[in-house]
Amino acid sequence: MSADVELENVWIRFGDFVAAREVNITIEGGSFFSFLGPSGCGKTTLLRAVSGFLEPSEGRVKIGGQDMAGIGPNKRPTALIFQNLALFPLMTVWENIAFALEVKGVGKTERRKRAEELLDLIALPGQGDKMVHELSGGQKQRVAIARALAAEPQVLLLDEPLSALDLKLRQHMRTELRAIQQRVGITFIYITHDQGEALTMSDNVAVMSEGVIEQVTDGTSLYDHPETPFVASFVGENNLFRGRVTEADAQFTVVDTNVGPIRARTSTKASLSKGDSAFVFVRPESLKFTNGASADNTIKATVHTEEFEGQFWQVFLDVPGGDKRIKMSLVNDGRQLGHAPGAQVDLSFPAELAVALPEGPLAAE
Amino acid sequence: MNPNAYFRQFFTRNGTALGTFLLLSVGFWMFIMILLPQAFMIDFSFRHNLPPAEIGGPQDTYTTEHYEFMVYGSAAAEGEFNTVDLGVFVRTLIAAFFVTLFDLAICYPIAYYLAHSASGGWARLMVLSLIVPFWVNEILRAFAFRIMFGSAGVINGFLMWLGVIDQPYDFIRENVALYAGLGYAFILLMIFPLYNAIESLDRNQIEAARDMGASWIRIHRRIVIPFAKPGISSGCTMVFMLSAGALAAPQILGGPSSLWFTQIIYQWFQTGNNWNRGSAYALILLASTIVFVLVMMKVFKVKLGEIAR
Numbered sequence: 001m002s003a004d005v006e007l008e009n010v011w012i013r014f015g016d017f018v019a020a021r022e023v024n025i026t027i028e029g030g031s032f033f034s035f036l037g038p039s040g041c042g043k044t045t046l047l048r049a050v051s052g053f054l055e056p057s058e059g060r061v062k063i064g065g066q067d068m069a070g071i072g073p074n075k076r077p078t079a080l081i082f083q084n085l086a087l088f089p090l091m092t093v094w095e096n097i098a099f100a101l102e103v104k105g106v107g108k109t110e111r112r113k114r115a116e117e118l119l120d121l122i123a124l125p126g127q128g129d130k131m132v133h134e135l136s137g138g139q140k141q142r143v144a145i146a147r148a149l150a151a152e153p154q155v156l157l158l159d160e161p162l163s164a165l166d167l168k169l170r171q172h173m174r175t176e177l178r179a180i181q182q183r184v185g186i187t188f189i190y191i192t193h194d195q196g197e198a199l200t201m202s203d204n205v206a207v208m209s210e211g212v213i214e215q216v217t218d219g220t221s222l223y224d225h226p227e228t229p230f231v232a233s234f235v236g237e238n239n240l241f242r243g244r245v246t247e248a249d250a251q252f253t254v255v256d257t258n259v260g261p262i263r264a265r266t267s268t269k270a271s272l273s274k275g276d277s278a279f280v281f282v283r284p285e286s287l288k289f290t291n292g293a294s295a296d297n298t299i300k301a302t303v304h305t306e307e308f309e310g311q312f313w314q315v316f317l318d319v320p321g322g323d324k325r326i327k328m329s330l331v332n333d334g335r336q337l338g339h340a341p342g343a344q345v346d347l348s349f350p351a352e353l354a355v356a357l358p359e360g361p362l363a364a365e
Numbered sequence: 366m367n368p369n370a371y372f373r374q375f376f377t378r379n380g381t382a383l384g385t386f387l388l389l390s391v392g393f394w395m396f397i398m399i400l401l402p403q404a405f406m407i408d409f410s411f412r413h414n415l416p417p418a419e420i421g422g423p424q425d426t427y428t429t430e431h432y433e434f435m436v437y438g439s440a441a442a443e444g445e446f447n448t449v450d451l452g453v454f455v456r457t458l459i460a461a462f463f464v465t466l467f468d469l470a471i472c473y474p475i476a477y478y479l480a481h482s483a484s485g486g487w488a489r490l491m492v493l494s495l496i497v498p499f500w501v502n503e504i505l506r507a508f509a510f511r512i513m514f515g516s517a518g519v520i521n522g523f524l525m526w527l528g529v530i531d532q533p534y535d536f537i538r539e540n541v542a543l544y545a546g547l548g549y550a551f552i553l554l555m556i557f558p559l560y561n562a563i564e565s566l567d568r569n570q571i572e573a574a575r576d577m578g579a580s581w582i583r584i585h586r587r588i589v590i591p592f593a594k595p596g597i598s599s600g601c602t603m604v605f606m607l608s609a610g611a612l613a614a615p616q617i618l619g620g621p622s623s624l625w626f627t628q629i630i631y632q633w634f635q636t637g638n639n640w641n642r643g644s645a646y647a648l649i650l651l652a653s654t655i656v657f658v659l660v661m662m663k664v665f666k667v668k669l670g671e672i673a674r
Contacts, residue, residue: 051576074578086569090591099587100577151577 002030002186003064003077003154005050010059012045012211019045021211023059027189027204029154032181034190034198037208038234038364043191044159046208050189051080051157063155079148080157084164085140087132093143094119094128100151118146121183138169145180155187162197174200195235199223207231209361226355227269232281234363239287239326241280245356248272253356255280258321259299264354277359284314284329286353295348301326303339313337317345410645431645450629454649457626458657460540461609464547468555468604469597471548476559477589481568499553507546507617514542514618543618543625547608554607555600562596563589595671602658609654626650 005027012020019042027033035043048054049061052073061068063077073080079100088096095102097118098111106114112128119125122142132140141161148156158177162170178201181188192198198205199219206216207230214228226232233240243257253266255278264280272278290298301317304325315328315337328347330337339345376384411427419425435454438447475495479488498506513519516533524530536542566589574584590597615625630650633643662669 053572053576073572073576074580078576080573080576082569082573084567084569086567086573088570088574088588091587099574099579102587103578103580103583147577 004029004062005033005155005187005189006060006062006065007046007050008060008062010046010049010056010061012042012049012054013057018211020049020056023213025206025213025216027187029064029187030185031203032178032188032190032201034192034202034205035208036192036195036198036205036235039193041208042211043208047080047157047159047189047191050155051078052076053080077154078157079151079153079155081144081148081159081161083159083161085144085161087140087144087147089132091132092128093124093130093132093135096132096143097128097146097150099147114150115146118150121149121180122146137165138173141165141173142176145177149180149184153186155189156181158188158190160191160193162192163194170197177201199235207234209234209363225268226281226357227267229279229281229357229360229362232279232355232357237284237327238281239284240324240362241282241322242359243278243280245272245274245276245278248274252351253278255356259301259319262299262354262356263296263351264356265352267355267357272356272358279357279359280354281357282349282354284327286349287326287328287347288330288349290346290348296351297354298346298348301345301347303341303343303345305341306337306339308332315339317347406644406648409641410648412641414639414641431642432649434642435646435649450646453624453629454626454653456623457609457650458653460544460625461547461605461654464544464551464608465601465605467544467548468552469601472552472555472559472600473597476556476563477585479556480560480564480566481571495553495556503550503613504617506550507614510542510546510549511537511618514545537618538620538622540620540623543615543620546614546618547611550611550614551604551607554603558596558600558603559593560596562593566592594665594667598662598665598667598671601661605658606654609650 005025007023007025010020010023011018023046035046037043045054049056050063050068052068052071052075055069068076088099091099094112094115097115098106101111101114115128116125119128122145124139124142124146127135127139132143135143144161145156162173162177165173174197177188177190181201190198190201199222202219204216204218205222207214207222209230215222215226215231217225222231222235226235229240232238241255241257241259241262243255243262245253246256246261247254248266251266252263253272254261254263257280262280262282264282266272299319301319304316304318307314307316309332311332313330313332315330316325317328319326378384379387410431411429412425413428413430415422415424434447435450436447437445438450475491479491483491501509514536515521516535518536520536521530521533524534525532570588570592571584574588579587610627611625612627612631615628616631619625619628626646627650630643630646633639633646637643
């Protein structure tokens, strides 16, 4: 069984510090939902409010339509997987997995049987009698998942559980976590600062910064249609041009920047009008060398370096009056680029692949 | 590794001066401070109690009479067994056992609170207030307990004010003062091993268990206590050994009609002027407490190495 999780106007304060500010989110039952943000943005605090280790200072947490106020973590239909997993070192693997059943007073044979089933689910059959320290990192990971699932929660909460693993295992576990989620069909709420994890696994992602939910949407929209400068600069890479709006309609906005006027898509959410300070974001892969055909936007730049990465060429360029070097990514199609450092080039990009947003805080580098 | 190579390596690692100092000081500690006195005691306990002139003479042979006396009493006395000494011995061990349990029951919550709930300044204040009373001399503390538990003491005064009792209760005669005094005397030796053990437990494990619906009792029974077992054993061992072997508190706080086994030992050494019998009694106490602790460790599946951790 899976349940919707609703956060209604949730505020969490620690003294003067606001860890979560006016959070309104509905997480659909049975979906894989991620909170993505830099460390200290309040995402773990929100997770603790859902699991019940923390009561929000204001607002309501509802699970399956039921208000969770005053209900402790041991009574909520949630199970939490800790960042360090918190497996019990003095118990065997199967006792760890069956702990939630032991709490419920299930008999030993039944517990053992259920533990074996879960061990099958996480592809560790017959490993129940091992001690936790005999397992590898990835195996411990899976045991922690099985232990949480044994409680038959409606919502599984995961607090950066992959961060301790090495890159290869992490990528493998992403696929595996997503597969387990689809097999058991319950709601997964996943906390991470790794956008790769959030984008690959989730149905929906909430990007958080300084206690505020910046945007909630699916992975592709998050990448292609950022609604705030923070999201545009935090998710993926983006080139930023600052300027002032000279023209604005529902489709396109023209911003006068240091590289000249740029015509960019008007963000669905943001309202920009003439004279406003604005940011224009252009992805490195949206930039191309001008090939003579007319384009919406053309800017002049000086090549700084070209880096060959095999699959891609990364070209770093200086623009007049720019405070940062801009970056262009080109797929390696077999052609040598061969621009000498200092070469003057023209770059172009279509208006649909640039987005104009109101000025606002950016993600830290 | 053969001993020669081991010593050579020991000296190259520490240098000649430091190596010699370490060997000599550890050797002094082991032989002069521990083994030699115990060896003398053992030797004493197997010899007759002779006037100084006859020591080393033909009368000075080995005997087990002192051990037999502890069990059977003097040949002249009535009854088969030395019921007085045996009774005191058993009572002392039982009382020490309960004092240990009592300390464990009091100290476990305090240690848990210090390790996982108290925050910085408050925790330091608590530790300080636990330690400061022990700057006062042990004898003085015992007398303070005697005054407190006396018929005109604060405790009787308070209970009478509350109306729980209408005339003073004799805490001294009933040994309540003694047990309280003993319990208090070794409280730090229980708290600190417990605190050290509990403090190193990952808080997330407690939260994980709670998240899975475990009650506080189950969390302690399944997670905290198994984890803290080495600390619990270490604390219990120390408190049990020291209360069974305590002398000052029973002398000052003990009731007039009951003896602590150490008081009997003391009497043989001092008033009885029979060091040989005193030694035998002391060794019996030492051996019994060690055996008792080892049996307890076996029962609770604790290894000796874990206690030393």
